[in-house]
Amino acid sequence: MYSELTPGECWYRRFLIPRKVKLNWTQTQLDSTMSSEEDFSLISEPTEETVDGVRALIKIEKDKWSQLQIEHSDLRASISEIQSLTFQFKERTKVLLQQVDQAWTRDQHRDQSESVCVQQLMLLQLEQEELRLEEERVLSELQNEEELYERLKEEAQVVSAAPERPLVFRGVTVPADAPIFLMDAQVHLPMEGGTALITFEEVEVAQRILSMHRHKVDLGGEFYMNVEARGVTITSPCTVEVQVQVCPHMVLVSGLPQMDSQTLQDKLHIHFSRSKNGGGEVDEVHLQEGGGTATISFVNDDVSKRLTDKQFHDVKLTEGVHRVRVSPFLSGDITHLQSRRDLCLRTVLLTGIPDIADPESLQDLIEIHFQRSSSGGGEVEGLLYCPEGKRRTALLCSKKRE
Structure with missing residues (x-):
């Protein structure tokens, strides 16, 4: 009566451990050359280099x-x-x-x-x-x-299916603990009336201006004005953790040519909305800044998988057919964020500027004063003046890497 059969024969069990994609970013200390294009970067834990x-x-x-x-x-x-x-x-x-x-x-x-x-x-x-x-x-x-x-x-x-990017060796090796993902800073700094932000090319000049504190700006003839120099402190993230996943209704299109943005957007919309091209009803086409890539969202989720399985698509443009690459679009949520306050080493905030001349002339006089070595200044990289009674927003960006 089947005594030779055991219920546990012919099968086995495996324990599955779901994998979780996570990026752990850490930020290195702001570069000593932080300016109106101030440096900092977000760092993630390294994997492959x-x-x-x-x-x-x-x-x-x-x-x-x-x-x-x-x-x-x-x-x-x-x-x-x-x-x-x-x-x-x-x-x-x-x-x-x-x-x-x-x-x-x-x-x-x-x-x-x-x-x-x-x-x-x-x-x-x-x-x-x-x-x-x-x-x-x-x-x-x-x-x-x-x-x-x-x-x-x-x-x-x-x-x-990740978009291919051309790699060029510059003769510099990367340290073992170098970050894999880098992000440029764009800090929006509100300015009150009667102030100015001035950025010097050298850190030593900015620190010298801060140490002098009060400055007497010559306005021509017997006229002058007194301003105060203060340091600029910004809040920046130092550790970021992001959980990413493949977006089911969006794709990333890379390898796009340089042409009129509206025309390119219309051509992509037409091509990827046709079922014979593997597409479907398009919800939105968004061209990325800098050109070369675009994101396309669809009404139905099954369209993106069909397009990414094929990868390469020939899109009919104004000047003929151009081959592009369609890759999965990764979306993510920030699961952990830590920030810190850092001092801008090359940027100085000038306060107490009275409204005694038109803004353009007054800005020129301030820049001339702080460029003179006799005033303790040096070469000025950028200057933004906000007249009394007004409010402006200064954009501090990371210095472009060579």
Whole structure:
């Protein structure tokens, strides 16, 4: 009676640990050359630092994918075998019931035979229930394997379909702890009336102006005005953690040519809204600043996957057909943010400026004064003046990296 079969045969279990994509960014100290284009960067924990490292990661992910496909096939074979065993048990149960009916007519000890048959039937029912539970467990594990398979497949597609960027070696090696992701600062600093922001090319000049504190600005003839120099402090993030995921209804289009933005936007809208091109109803087309890339959002979620699976698309433009690359669009949420206050080393805030001349002339007089070495100044990189009774917003940007 199937005593050789064990309910635990022909299957195995794997514990799945979902993977979580997380970037941990840390910011290095603001560069000593912070100005109206002030420096700072967001730093994340390093993973791979070279192209070879990225290729190795892709190979590892593909190997995992292949292994999962093998395990996926094994699990399906196990389910098929268990279902076959269940069917055999049912058929043998039917045969046993027929034998029990025949035994009742032949056997003079009907009660004893009935008891034996009932026990055997109960054993078969218990074995059948165990097989049913085992089948449910295998199906649950198969579902988990399929979810992991789809997730790894999606990650492999994101890595392999990332937009290509030309790399040029400049002869400088990067330290092992160098950040992978860098972001330029854009700090909006409100200005009160009667103030001015002045940025010097040298840190020493700005610090000298701050140490002198009060300055007597010559206005021509016997006229002058007294202003005060103060340091500029800004709040900037130092640690950022972002959880990213593939957006199901958006794609990133790269490799776009330089042309009229409105025309390019219309051409992309027309091409990717046609079903014969693998597209669908377009919700919005947004060109990224700097050109070369654009994001396209669709009404239906299944459109983006079709486009990214094909990757390369030939878009008909004004001057012929141009090949672009469509990649998955990654969206993220900030899960952790830490900030700190830093002093701008090359920027000085001047206060107490009276409204005694037109703003342009007064700004020129201030710049001339602080460019003179006799006044303790030096070469001025930028100056922004806000007259009394008005409010302005100064934009402090990171200094462009060479």
